[in-house]
Amino acid sequence: MAAPLFTVNTHRHDPYRTFKFQVLIDGRPVAGLSKMSALKRTTEAVGWRTGGDPTHERRLPGGTSYEPVTLEQGLTHDPVFEQWANLVNSIQGDGGMSLKNFRKDIVINVLNLQGQVAISYKLYRAWVSEYQALPEFDAGTMNSVGIQTIQLEHEGWERDTSVNEPTES
Numbered sequence: 001m002a003a004p005l006f007t008v009n010t011h012r013h014d015p016y017r018t019f020k021f022q023v024l025i026d027g028r029p030v031a032g033l034s035k036m037s038a039l040k041r042t043t044e045a046v047g048w049r050t051g052g053d054p055t056h057e058r059r060l061p062g063g064t065s066y067e068p069v070t071l072e073q074g075l076t077h078d079p080v081f082e083q084w085a086n087l088v089n090s091i092q093g094d095g096g097m098s099l100k101n102f103r104k105d106i107v108i109n110v111l112n113l114q115g116q117v118a119i120s121y122k123l124y125r126a127w128v129s130e131y132q133a134l135p136e137f138d139a140g141t142m143n144s145v146g147i148q149t150i151q152l153e154h155e156g157w158e159r160d161t162s163v164n165e166p167t168e169s
Contacts, residue, residue, distance in 0.1 A: 008165040016118055020111040023071060025080055025104060032074035034147065036108070039121060039157055040067040068129060068151050075135070075146030085131035085150060103127050106152075107160075116166040119159070126154040 006012045022029045023036060044062035073081055087102040103125045110119040130151035138144070 006165060009168045012168065016110050016112060020113060020115070022109045022111065024107040024109070025084065028080075030071065030073060030080055031078035032076045033071060034074055034145075035070075035072040037070040038067075039069065039108070039123075041065065041156070042067070064156075066154055066156050068153050069123065069126070070149060070151050073148045073150075075148055081128075081131065081148050081150045082133060085128040085133075088128050108157075112166060112168060114166075114168060116168075117163055118166055120163040121157050121159050123152070123157045124155050126152040129153045 005015065021033075021036065023033055024030070041064055043064045046060045046062040047057040048060050049057040071081075084102075084104070104127070106123045106126055108121045108123060109117045112118045128150050130149070132147075132149040134148070135144075135146045
């Protein structure tokens with residue numbers, strides 16, 4: 001018999017859905033957030049061989065890199081993307097960037113269908129490397145939604161193990 005997928009909600013058989021999530025920047029949920037790219041890391045494999053070994057090489061783990069994360073927000077009056085992007089590159093004055101506040105730790109919450117936080121990750125020392133303030137406009141598409149986008153470079157992520165599986169009713 002297979003191991004249960006959920007320890008608290010043993011009646012549950014389905015994994016969490018990907019459309020129920022929130023991202024917290026400076027402790028506040030991002031308004032109108034519609035999409036986020038995957039959290040992905042890659043560890044380079046390093047070949048190594050000593051002179052007395054057979055004619056094949058061993059594989060050792062090398063450096064780890066983290067792929068950038070992209071966030072998409074529906075076009076609203078929430079200035080969080082623009083304000084953060086302006087900390088990295090501002091056209092005002094001689095100080096082109098804020099060396100104090102441009103890196104932020106952010107929180108990514110996976111929610112269950114009842115809106116409770118089920119899984120949480122922390123993304124460390126993220127900063128905006130790409131910012132799209134306005135989408136392409138096209139008067140011929142009446143059902144499109146305007147999207148703002150930021151791409152975040154970061155120094156890694158880890159699961160917040162203090163978040164436990166919520167009890168579902």
